[in-house]
Amino acid sequence: MFMNNDLSKAIITFMNVIIMLVPLIGTIFGVMYYYDSKEFTELLLAQPIRRSHIFLGQYFGVALSLSMSLILGLGLPFIFYGIFKSAAIWDFVLLLVTGSFLTFIFTAIAFNIALANENKIKGFGYAILIWLFMAVIYDGLFLLTLVMFNDYPLDKFSLIASMFNPIDLSRILILLKLDISALLGYTGAVFQKFFGTSQGLIISIFVLSLWVILSTFNIFRISKKKDF
Amino acid sequence: MLDGLNLTIKDKGIVAVLGPNGSGKTTLIKSILGMVIPNSGTIKLDGKSVKNSWKYRNDIDYLPQIANFPNNLTVNELIKMIKDIRAKKATDETRLIELFNMEKFLNEKLGNLSGGMKQKVNLLLTFMFDSPLVILDEPTSGLDPISHIRLKELIKAEKAKGKTILITSHIMNFVEEIADEIVFLLEGKIYFKGTISELKAKTNQPDFEHAIASILTDNYA
Numbered sequence: 015m016f017m018n019n020d021l022s023k024a025i026i027t028f029m030n031v032i033i034m035l036v037p038l039i040g041t042i043f044g045v046m047y048y049y050d051s052k053e054f055t056e057l058l059l060a061q062p063i064r065r066s067h068i069f070l071g072q073y074f075g076v077a078l079s080l081s082m083s084l085i086l087g088l089g090l091p092f093i094f095y096g097i098f099k100s101a102a103i104w105d106f107v108l109l110l111v112t113g114s115f116l117t118f119i120f121t122a123i124a125f126n127i128a129l130a131n132e133n134k135i136k137g138f139g140y141a142i143l144i145w146l147f148m149a150v151i152y153d154g155l156f157l158l159t160l161v162m163f164n165d166y167p168l169d170k171f172s173l174i175a176s177m178f179n180p181i182d183l184s185r186i187l188i189l190l191k192l193d194i195s196a197l198l199g200y201t202g203a204v205f206q207k208f209f210g211t212s213q214g215l216i217i218s219i220f221v222l223s224l225w226v227i228l229s230t231f232n233i234f235r236i237s238k239k240k241d242f
Numbered sequence: 243m244l245d246g247l248n249l250t251i252k253d254k255g256i257v258a259v260l261g262p263n264g265s266g267k268t269t270l271i272k273s274i275l276g277m278v279i280p281n282s283g284t285i286k287l288d289g290k291s292v293k294n295s296w297k298y299r300n301d302i303d304y305l306p307q308i309a310n311f312p313n314n315l316t317v318n319e320l321i322k323m324i325k326d327i328r329a330k331k332a333t334d335e336t337r338l339i340e341l342f343n344m345e346k347f348l349n350e351k352l353g354n355l356s357g358g359m360k361q362k363v364n365l366l367l368t369f370m371f372d373s374p375l376v377i378l379d380e381p382t383s384g385l386d387p388i389s390h391i392r393l394k395e396l397i398k399a400e401k402a403k404g405k406t407i408l409i410t411s412h413i414m415n416f417v418e419e420i421a422d423e424i425v426f427l428l429e430g431k432i433y434f435k436g437t438i439s440e441l442k443a444k445t446n447q448p449d450f451e452h453a454i455a456s457i458l459t460d461n462y463a
Contacts, residue, residue, distance in 0.1 A: 053310035059277050060306065061327045062299035241278040 021095075021102040022192055025109055028088065029188050032113045033181055037120040038145050040080060044124025045141045047076050049134050059242055069125070069237040073230065077121040081114035088113075105191050112184040115222040119180050120145070122229035129236045152179045173208060177221050187218050244269055244280075244430045256397070256407045258417045261427035262458055267410040268307055270427070271379055274408075275304055287375075300329050305368040307379040307410075309360040313353030317344070317363055320352060324367050338366045341392050358384040369396060376400060376407045382416055394420060414451040426454070428461060 051072065058068050088110065097106055124141050131137040156175055160168060176182045190209040208214045244266045251257055259267050272278040274285055276292055276299070285292045292298055311320060321335070339345060342362045347355060352363070361384045368376070378397075382390055397420055401407060411417050417424065418438060426434040426441075434441060434457070438450055447453040 051312070054312040056277075056306070056310055057312070057324075058327070060275050060299065060304045061324065062296055062329065063327060064296045065276075239279060242272070 021097065021100050022105065025102060025105050025188075026192060029109055029185070032084075032088075032109065033116070033185050033188075034149055036084065036113050036116045037149060037181055040077070040117045040120030041124040041127075041141045041145045042138075043080060044073075044076055044121040045128045045137050047072070048125055048128035049137065056242055065237055066234050069129070069233055070230070073122060073125050073233055077118045080121065081117040084113050084117060085110050105188070108191055109188055111219075112187060112222070115219075115226065116180060116184055119222070119225045119229060122226065122233060125233050126229060126236065129233065129240060148179055148181045152182065156182070173205070176205075180222060180225050183218055183221060187215070191215075244273070246431060247283075249425060249432060249435070251406065251408065253406055254401075254404050255422040256401055256409060256420050258421035258424045259408065259410045259427060260417065260424055260454065261433075265427040266430045267427055268379055269430075271304075271377055271408070271410065274377065275299065275302065301373050301375055303368045303371055303373045303376045305364055305376075305378045305381055307383075309357075309364040311352040311360065311363065313351065315352055317348045317350060317352060317355075320363065321367065321370070325370070328371055333370070333372050335366070335370050338369055338396075341396065342366065342389055356384075358386060358389070361385055362389065365393065365396075369400070372403075374405055376405055378407065378409045380410055380412070382411060382413055390416075414454060418450040426457065428457070433457065433461075 055068060055072070059065070092106060097103055123144055127140045127144065128137050131140065156172070159175075160172065176186055186205055187209055190206055209218060247266075247270070249270075259270060261267050269278055273280055274287070274292070276296070279293075287298050287301075290298070315323070339348070342365065344359075344362055344366065347359055352360065355363070361381075365381065368378070381393060381397075385393060394416070397407060397409075401420075409417070409421065421438065423437055424434070424441065425432060434444070436444075441453050442448065442450065445453040445456045447456055
């Protein structure tokens with residue numbers, strides 16, 4: 015950031031870090047927190063409290079504090095740097111919003127995994143696997159299909175495929191907001207046409223919210239049936 | 243784990259749930275508390291089903307078998323927290339702290355306490371509230387002889403207040419001394435339900451411990 019005065023470039027650098035690290039921290043910390051507070055949970059379960067309140071309370075506690083640390087930790091330095099006077103303010107806000115979404119989504123996934131697995135090592139393993147899949151393997155498979163089916167029109171397919179991975183969705187959303195669609199190569203134009211519009215933005219935010227809602231609802235559903 | 247269990251517990255008095263390891267005593271208790279959710283069947287408390295309900299736990303004091311507490315809290319913090327959660331006012335707190343000689347470690351972290359000390363904290367959290375139903379899962383484990391005697395007195399005093407008390411234990415002298423009625427579980431089914439003298443008559447054994455042992459050897463063989 016101090017090397018150049020271009021805030022957009024700084025945002026891209028941070029985006030790469032956020033897109034990878036935020037989900038990883040969310041999953042690992044979520045799983046760790048659940049297993050570590052197990053005794054506490056058992057204590058609370060015998061008390062007159064609703065089950066859903068215990069687990070959703072834990073989830074929101076973790077997810078909220080993680081996203082607060084992201085927003086404050088990134089926001090304060092940028093505020094001192096003078097982000098409010100810069101034109102990149104909305105790009106930066108979008109970065110924080112997607113970062114918070116990713117925190118909520120991956121913490122919820124982590125709680126789902128932890129609730130479904132009594133075995134800690136298994137739980138950790140699945141959590142890391144999910145992260146690895148979403149952050150790395152999914153992209154690889156995606157790229158592979160694009161190369162293999164090069165002769166076919168894949169615009170719609172790639173658009174839909176990106177919806178199924180919150181990490182990809184966030185990355186594309188930010189990149190296109192920053193107008194560097196050229197980097198995305200040949201499907202870039204389609205993406206630009208879709209994500210560049212405000213309609214695309216709304217749909218993407220909606221899909222991210224859907225991820226949060228569905229995974230949170232699943233925490234509620236699993237916790238209701240589980241034996242302790 | 244439990245299968246075809248049909249158990250009615252009347253108001254008032256001490257009922258002891260006995261059985262070999264893994265016979266389903268704790269599962270039974272956890273089902274009453276809603277921690278284990280039965281695949282089928284209903285559990286009713288005062289005529290109301292406990293399924294999907296949580297307010298009824300205000301009327302139960304539960305002592306878990308293994309005192310798993312969050313390690314980073316102090317005893318005082320934990321007591322305060324549980325008091326916050328329960329709608330009822332804690333009545334007997336200071337008396338119990340004195341009774342079990344706990345002043346010394348009130349500000350210690352729970353992670354640093356010994357098993358017996360944890361059990362005392364456990365007992366304190368249970369008896370602190372004045373609920374009509376008290377459920378004790380292995381209340382005597384890890385206690386020193388003095389605390390053991392005091393616990394017995396405490397349980398008798400609670401009974402005198404007209405409470406219903408459900409106890410599991412492997413210490414037969416303890417059960418014989420305090421229980422009005424016993425329920426013997428074997429492989430998830432009720433093997434015997436009645437008073438201690440009825441059990442003695444049924445098994446033709448002069449004392450309680452041997453009566454229980456005779457059931458077990460008959461079934462283990």
